[in-house]
Amino acid sequence: NAGVTQTPKFQVLKTGQSMTLQCAQDMNHEYMSWYRQDPGMGLRLIHYSVGAGITDQGEVPNGYNVSRSTTEDFPLRLLSAAPSQTSVYFCASSRTGEINEQFFGPGTRLTVL
Amino acid sequence: SQQGEEDPQALSIQEGENATMNCSYKTSINNLQWYRQNSGRGLVHLILIRSNEREKHSGRLRVTLDTSKKSSSLLITASRAADTASYFCATDSLDTGRRALTFGSGTRLQVQP
Numbered sequence: 001n002a003g004v005t006q007t008p009k010f011q012v013l014k015t016g017q018s019m020t021l022q023c024a025q026d027m028n029h030e031y032m033s034w035y036r037q038d039p040g041m042g043l044r045l046i047h048y049s050v051g052a053g054i055t056d057q058g059e060v061p062n063g064y065n066v067s068r069s070t071t072e073d074f075p076l077r078l079l080s081a082a083p084s085q086t087s088v089y090f091c092a093s094s095r096t097g098e099i100n101e102q103f104f105g106p107g108t109r110l111t112v113l
Numbered sequence: 114s115q116q117g118e119e120d121p122q123a124l125s126i127q128e129g130e131n132a133t134m135n136c137s138y139k140t141s142i143n144n145l146q147w148y149r150q151n152s153g154r155g156l157v158h159l160i161l162i163r164s165n166e167r168e169k170h171s172g173r174l175r176v177t178l179d180t181s182k183k184s185s186s187l188l189i190t191a192s193r194a195a196d197t198a199s200y201f202c203a204t205d206s207l208d209t210g211r212r213a214l215t216f217g218s219g220t221r222l223q224v225q226p
Contacts, residue, residue: 004155033213042201042216043156050212058213090155099143099205099214104155 001026006091006105013081013112021076021108023091029103030096032074033058034066036087037107043090049074050096081112118217119202125223132189134220136202137182143205145178146214147187150199159187159200194226 007022025032033048035058045058049068063085065077074093078085088109092102120135136145144163148156162169162178162185169176175188189196199221203214 031212035216040218042218043203045211045213045215048211048213056211058211059215092156099212100161101146101158102148102156102203102214104157106155107153 003027004091004093004103004105006089006108008108009106011108011110013078013110015081015083015112017081019078019081021078021089021091021110023074023076023105024072025074025091025093025103026072027093027103028071029093030071031099032068032091032093033102034064034074034076035090035092036060036085037090038087046076046089078110083112086110086112119200119220121220122218123221123223125225126192127225128192128194130192132192132196132222132224134187134200134222136185136187136217138185138202138204138206138215138217139183140204141207142180143207145176145185146203146205147174147176147185148201148203148216150201150219152198156201189222192222192224194224196222197224198222 004025030051034046035043044060047066049055088107090107091105094102146161147159150156160171173190178185199219201219203216
């Protein structure tokens with residue numbers, strides 16, 4: 001199993017550009033989530049999904065959209081990039097039921113100029 | 114806002130010594146988890162302790178949970194240079210209405226060889 005994969009690993013955007021961060025998992029996990037991590041800080045939840053077709057907002061959802069058309073994929077879209085969205089983005093997945101062990105991807109380092 | 118807050122923010126010890134990190138949180142929880150993050154990498158799950166458990170062991174790791182004080186500790190015994198990483202606690206809160214983990218800001222552990 002590849003686990004949780006994220007693409008790209010690095011990205012530089014200009015203010016106002018849009019882009020999609022890709023996340024995929026091959027463990028048949030129902031639960032998937034997106035976090036951002038800023039320097040010296042923990043992770044903050046952006047959006048999450050408890051299954052295909054179901055998404056919900058996290059702590060910091062503004063400026064981001066998600067969709068979950070399949071169990072495997074959970075893309076994160078930046079609608080109009082801003083310098084405040086410069087961060088490292090992590091995708092994670094886990095089995096259903098209790099929020100238990102999260103499997104994390106390697107992250108995408110995004111810089112918005 | 115951060116649900117879990119780790120203490121200390123940074124810790125430097127010699128190889129072979131024990132490392133203790135503490136986590137405090139604010140709400141009622143279903144479970145508390147500890148994760149490890151090596152520099153520039155994704156998070157890796159270490160251990161999960163449920164709200165009805167008081168202590169749990171996994172190899173050189175020992176986790177305690179005191180729900181009356183809303184606190185947890187992670188003890189790493191006989192530390193090794195390879196334990197150098199950031200350690201985060203994360204809580205599955207019963208109060209937020211979200212099915213998601215809330216992460217603390219982490220403890221940076223440096224183990225000197």
